[in-house]
Amino acid sequence: MTGPVVARVAHARVAGTWVADALVALSETGIALVDAGSATPEPTAPIRIDATLLPPITDAHVHLGLADAAEGRPTTLARVLDLGWDPAALPALVAATTAAHPGLDVGVAGPFLTAPGGYPSDRAWAPPAAVVGVATASDAARAIRARAAAGASVVKLALNSEAGPVPDDALLAAIAAEARAAGLPLVAHAQGAGQAERALAAGVDVLAHTPWTERLSDAVVAAAAKRQTWISTLAMHERDGDAAALARATDNLARFAAAGGAVAYGSDLGNGIGRLDLDPRELAALRRAGVDGGALVDALLAERLLPPGPTVSLLPPGVDGDAAVLAALDRARPTHIRSIAQELA
Numbered sequence: 001m002t003g004p005v006v007a008r009v010a011h012a013r014v015a016g017t018w019v020a021d022a023l024v025a026l027s028e029t030g031i032a033l034v035d036a037g038s039a040t041p042e043p044t045a046p047i048r049i050d051a052t053l054l055p056p057i058t059d060a061h062v063h064l065g066l067a068d069a070a071e072g073r074p075t076t077l078a079r080v081l082d083l084g085w086d087p088a089a090l091p092a093l094v095a096a097t098t099a100a101h102p103g104l105d106v107g108v109a110g111p112f113l114t115a116p117g118g119y120p121s122d123r124a125w126a127p128p129a130a131v132v133g134v135a136t137a138s139d140a141a142r143a144i145r146a147r148a149a150a151g152a153s154v155v156k157l158a159l160n161s162e163a164g165p166v167p168d169d170a171l172l173a174a175i176a177a178e179a180r181a182a183g184l185p186l187v188a189h190a191q192g193a194g195q196a197e198r199a200l201a202a203g204v205d206v207l208a209h210t211p212w213t214e215r216l217s218d219a220v221v222a223a224a225a226k227r228q229t230w231i232s233t234l235a236m237h238e239r240d241g242d243a244a245a246l247a248r249a250t251d252n253l254a255r256f257a258a259a260g261g262a263v264a265y266g267s268d269l270g271n272g273i274g275r276l277d278l279d280p281r282e283l284a285a286l287r288r289a290g291v292d293g294g295a296l297v298d299a300l301l302a303e304r305l306l307p308p309g310p311t312v313s314l315l316p317p318g319v320d321g322d323a324a325v326l327a328a329l330d331r332a333r334p335t336h337i338r339s340i341a342q343e344l345a
């Protein structure tokens with residue numbers, strides 16, 4: 001693609017703000033407004049897009065290797081983030097997924113980094129190559145630099161003291177520093193007493209799941225809200241039939257969101273749920289945690305977690321605000337910005 005596609009759209013959500021009948025520039029780096037101060041000149045006859053455009057509706061926690069991602073029914077998702085699989089198997093999985101869903105953007109972590117013998121190395125669902133044991137800071141450096149070179153979007157770390165050993169504080173800090181040096185957000189699966197607090201203290205950027213092991217104190221939640229993104233994954237506890245875990249996670253997430261923390265919608269697709277689409281139970285669970293309206297749309301777009309993509313979500317032109325988006329989610333379709341001009345000119 002040479003330059004941005006400049007188009008006049010019925011409605012768009014740009015940087016969290018709704019604009020109507022707006023001139024926008026669409027490029028590999030998302031949707032930008034074209035205005036008097038803009039570097040992009042207004043064309044004499046811009047394309048008209050009789051639709052509403054949003055940044056990509058995102059599921060920030062999927063495992064393509066465990067899902068029916070290549071199944072061809074239309075999806076309302078425009079972007080997914082794979083949080084753990086064999087890196088050698090990922091290119092074929094991503095290719096099959098995007099062949100079935102041409103508008104979809106797929107980001108990946110690659111393997112789970114974990115303490116040697118740690119979770120999920122003992123799980124039947126995890127192929128051996130999906131798990132990389134990290135015993136030292138130099139192991140961490142090697143693994144994280146390899147992920148950066150492979151084009152990963154994030155680094156995934158397992159910190160599950162209920163299912164095996166976890167890195168000690170010094171190694172955890174070294175992993176966080178290495179991810180920061182590589183420019184990759186560090187996403188941790190924190191499970192077991194005290195692990196969410198350890199992740200926060202070490203500088204982990206993102207929790208792959210809302211913490212559910214224990215009720216976190218208001219002080220910890222407030223500190224987390226300043227520094228972290230939490231990926232929701234509340235409905236997995238419903239699927240597990242664990243009402244107590246669901247209640248603890250819902251309470252933690254409600255306070256995190258109320259304190260201004262960045263919430264990202266995530267389903268843990270592949271864990272008890274297979275279809276690549278928005279999960280109504282996850283949406284309902286987020287609402288029960290008080291994440292609704294504009295906050296729910298923010299969670300669905302995950303703009304504080306991932307950079308603007310080469311894809312957008314397309315909705316009917318009458319969708320003119322956050323409430324209208326939530327009412328029309330099942331009509332959202334992923335579209336690659338590259339194809340918009342051809343599809344809609």
Ligand SMILES: [Zn+2]
Pocket residue numbers: 061062063083084268271
């Ligand atoms: Zn997962």
